[in-house]
Amino acid sequence: MIQNKETLLELLETRRYSTFIKAVDELNPVDAAEFLAELPEDKLPVVFRMLKKDTAAEIFAEFEPDVQEKLITAMTDKEIGGIVEELFVDDAVDMLEEMPASVVNTILKNAKPETRAEINRFLSYPEDSAGSVMTSEFIDLKKDMTTTQAIERIRKIGLDKETIYVAYVTDKSRVLEGVVPLKALLFAKPDDKIGDLMNRDVIFAYTHDDQETVANLISHYDILALPIVDKEKRLVGIVTVDDALDVLETEATEDMQKMAAVLPNEKPYLKTGVFATWRQRIPWLLLLMVSATFTSTIIQGYEQAITSIHLAILTAFIPMLMDTGGNAGGQTSVTVIRGLSLGEIQLKDYFRVVWKELRVAVLCGGTIAIATFLKVMTIDFRWALSYEGKSTLIISLVVAMTIFCAIIFAKLVGASLPILAKRLKLDPAVMASPFITTIVDTVTLIIYFTIASRFFQFP
């Protein structure tokens, strides 16, 4: 929380650089990055160069990709090399994933061969996999170390590690054997062996696991970091809880975007351009618009079968029926999608979910049908609509029966499609309201006109 932005700017303007650098150094890196990013474009590289090397790397990791790119372009090869070596591997990989190819080449060219090899290995993991979000800066211990030796090792290698609060025990082929929190070391006797202190029941994930699985494990077990292993169970990295927070926020945002028929985008709203936003939104809008063709065809098909005096009044209820069906389906699909993504619902729960939704649908459908019947009979036919025919009772019944069936259908579809999508390894979130609305609309109209045409057909 920056308290003294004006003071900082004044220091800079009056060229009291050493005081300024000291003040920036004391800021939280997140705040410092936010503050520096707002400086005029020509000032930023100058100021950034004056920072201490490790502070500079910490702040650099917090910049948005566009600022990082500007700085890289303004740096000498040597400076770039310095920054890349100081960054945590996962931060370096995050940055490279956002840069244009030419900048990526400049950066990799200036990294040390080992760093370059490691970055390339991380870049080769599939997007959104555990491998792509992990970092290789963790503390590893051996079983035969004593507490004192372990603490010494942490003191020696810990300064550059992403976390020193959890250490991992590996055998000589680097296979993960156990986990020791720093707390246990602090409360142990100096001669206690790591092999006795360590917890063998390690929660871990594989490099190819989805990042959401990793974040859910960290959240479920309330742990500070999750070790990531390769197929041979060799420890290759860790994902820390702060990364899990980011993953869960990003995944929740993406799910919401998909639920609202928007293509996902990781950039903050106000930083996304108008054209980019348009590209996120237009595909689903177009697809849903075109698929609504069915509804037009259905309405037209029945228009010729129903006498026009009844058709006119039946038409008036179409929006209400469609909206209610869509809302009922959306309620269920969003609930099921969220349950699937939190792991509360598994594929094997399919029948439990459908059976539950069927009962909820009967309750909701029954309530709404009765309410609709009463509303149509009283409010609509007395005040809202001017209808001269004598079929008020039948019309009210038809509308109520339709809404009952529509809700049952909507809730069953809303429960089934997300689970089916998951089964087919698609993203359940795509099966949310807008998609289901289109299906439910079509079926609701068919139900409506099928019931209505029993009563109001041409003789």
Add this chain to the structure above:
Amino acid sequence: MIQNKETLLELLETRRYSTFIKAVDELNPVDAAEFLAELPEDKLPVVFRMLKKDTAAEIFAEFEPDVQEKLITAMTDKEIGGIVEELFVDDAVDMLEEMPASVVNTILKNAKPETRAEINRFLSYPEDSAGSVMTSEFIDLKKDMTTTQAIERIRKIGLDKETIYVAYVTDKSRVLEGVVPLKALLFAKPDDKIGDLMNRDVIFAYTHDDQETVANLISHYDILALPIVDKEKRLVGIVTVDDALDVLETEATEDMQKMAAVLPNEKPYLKTGVFATWRQRIPWLLLLMVSATFTSTIIQGYEQAITSIHLAILTAFIPMLMDTGGNAGGQTSVTVIRGLSLGEIQLKDYFRVVWKELRVAVLCGGTIAIATFLKVMTIDFRWALSYEGKSTLIISLVVAMTIFCAIIFAKLVGASLPILAKRLKLDPAVMASPFITTIVDTVTLIIYFTIASRFFQFP
């Protein structure tokens, strides 16, 4: 991750209790709680009694409220007292918030007077405030301590603390002065003073701040714990990152539920009964159903003004127009709601958001209008619809113009209502798709028939 559930059950059935208890003791408390909760109801209290006191408390904190209640009812007063003293205050408060009044009384009666006073103080914080999720088990240090003294103090009082990895420095009136991560202590010299090591730029929150604010701060600054202070800036508790994870997950779920017109509920989906689910869903369904009355009235109002041959064909496009308007509005409202809840959009950004949405709306509206015009002219009038009139061009134009206006309107409403809600201190998430769909439907129909009646009015 339990590997050997069968072995554990066998140990229990063959009454090899001491081996069984040792095995449970080695499990992760989260797994142990899941395993024990599945035991037959009469077995659970017996087994639970045999556990070591601190293991028992750790596992107890992980149980669902219904299991906790069952256990409490089966325990003696002394046992209850033992458990309550071992629990972290925030876990005890979480539990009490879910228990019926009679159980709460039994528990408080059996707690020590100090514990009871503290629990009561925590219970008095507003629901979902920082005070209600914090815990008072933190490490506090003084400025004039040396590193060695500080580490000694952590060793002495740290065992029962929620985290020992961050310590807080307070003055003699308990006012928060600084923060020291354990890492800094580990790398400091034995005689370094805490006052020199500590970071004075502390990120903190007040007890009455919203829990979402707290979680967003922890996520924004990537910190392990956030200190919570009272109005006089005295340190009263901390919120740890694992609690922040829970808060962010719960808040995201609640937002999604509200966006889908479901009343929020913290219970997992499969643990919520059919009636409870019905109660979550029926209020909005009813409200939205009743508010759709407007659309019926509008359709009826115009039916009398438009010649019936044109009315029939115009009606066929109503579902498509309504769906597309609703989808366009939903895209914007969900994006804006999520931006508000992540803090990416502030109230002061209102005009920027509206200006951006206006431009996106013109782009989306334009694209969809052209696509609609072409689709209606070609697909619909050639194949899908059987229309004998000669006004195909005019009808296609009317539909395309309507969809253009509807999208502009939908996106402006979708951007404005969530920000307005936030302004009025309501929850923006309530202003999502279903609510906006109802408004957009009504206005879309008015636009449609206003344009149409210019062309197809009775002479």
